[in-house]
Amino acid sequence: MKELKKIKFWLFxxxxxxxxxxxxxxxxxxxxxTQFISEKLNIxxxxxxxxxxxYFVEYNTTLNGMIKNHKIDANEFLEFVHDIDLSFLxxxxxxxxxxxxxxxxxxxxxxxxxxxxxxVTKKLGIDRHFNDIFDIVSADFIPKPSxxxxxxxxxxxxxxxxxxxxxxxxxxxxxxxxxxxMKTVWIINDEPWAAEYSDSDFINYRTNKLSNFLKxxxxxx
Numbered sequence: 001m002k003e004l005k006k007i008k009f010w011l012f013x014x015x016x017x018x019x020x021x022x023x024x025x026x027x028x029x030x031x032x033x034t035q036f037i038s039e040k041l042n043i044x045x046x047x048x049x050x051x052x053x054x055y056f057v058e059y060n061t062t063l064n065g066m067i068k069n070h071k072i073d074a075n076e077f078l079e080f081v082h083d084i085d086l087s088f089l090x091x092x093x094x095x096x097x098x099x100x101x102x103x104x105x106x107x108x109x110x111x112x113x114x115x116x117x118x119x120v121t122k123k124l125g126i127d128r129h130f131n132d133i134f135d136i137v138s139a140d141f142i143p144k145p146s147x148x149x150x151x152x153x154x155x156x157x158x159x160x161x162x163x164x165x166x167x168x169x170x171x172x173x174x175x176x177x178x179x180x181x182m183k184t185v186w187i188i189n190d191e192p193w194a195a196e197y198s199d200s201d202f203i204n205y206r207t208n209k210l211s212n213f214l215k216x217x218x219x220x221x
Contacts, residue, residue: 001205004183004217007104009157009164011177012130014110014117016169016194017187017210019089019124028084029112033062036080040072056193061111061143063136074141082116091125098214099129108133109153109166111143132157144173150180167210171198178202185213 012018015026030052038048055065066072099106106129108117114135121127134156139149154161161181168174171194174184185205186198198206207213 001217002220004165005220007102007163007165007183009159010102010104010106011109011153011159011164011166011182012106012210013166013168013170013173013187014108014112014120016189016191017167018095018108018126019092019120020209021169021187021189021191023089025084025086025089025120029081029116032081032084036077037062037066040066041070059143060145061136063111064141064143067141075137078113078116078136082113082119086119086123089120089123091123092211093125095124095211095214096126096129098211098218099126101218102214105131105157105159107131107153107157108135109144110134111136111139113137144168144170145176147176147179150176154180167213170194171196171200171203175200175202178204 019025033052034045034048037052038045052062055062059065059068063074063077066077067074108130110117112135114133114137117133117135118127121130134153136143139152142149153159165183165185166174166177167185169187169189171186174186178184183204184202185207186203187210188206188208189195
């Protein structure tokens with residue numbers, strides 16, 4: 001891990017990465033997506049759920065599928081699905097401490113919205129640590145793991161891939177980062193759609209908890 005002391009650019013996914021998937025924050029977003037599709041397409045929630053999951057698999061995000069097939073207002077979708085209850089989310093004092101110790105530019109790289117990222121990181125007590133948020137709007141609604149989006153974030157922040165690391169819970173989203181020269185970290189989880197490809201060579205490191213991984217790096221002399 002000593003090589004990670006040279007990292008200058010830290011890219012963090014948001015959902016189920018900066019907070020534990022056990023909190024079920026994203027479950028709320030998931031339910032709101034189903035509701036949105038059901039109401040927009042005037043179909044049952046069961047039908048909406050099938051469309052939602054099919055679009056996620058085929059287009060990498062449900063939103064991408066809805067844009068391509070139903071010409072929906074993307075901003076309306078994002079605002080609706082991220083209007084969730086975060087009152088139970090607690091400050092993460094250990095993560096706050098460890099993120100504050102790592103040196104370099106810190107950017108959130110998410111397929112979600114900027115407002116959702118701000119709301120979550122504020123509840124966790126870590127919002128002040130990030131230089132910026134590169135969200136799905138910044139990506140022109142082209143989600144991870146599309147290579148064009150990784151090239152866009154590199155260009156926007158003048159990122160040097162060889163001195164960069166990307167931390168993410170969905171394994172397949174790490175592949176483009178690795179191919180561009182970044183180090184990659186997978187947040188271990190057992191969600192089938194997130195764990196697929198988790199045994200691949202494009203994953204450099206694996207961890208159960210982000211704060212523990214950062215603590216290991218910070219303790220390297």
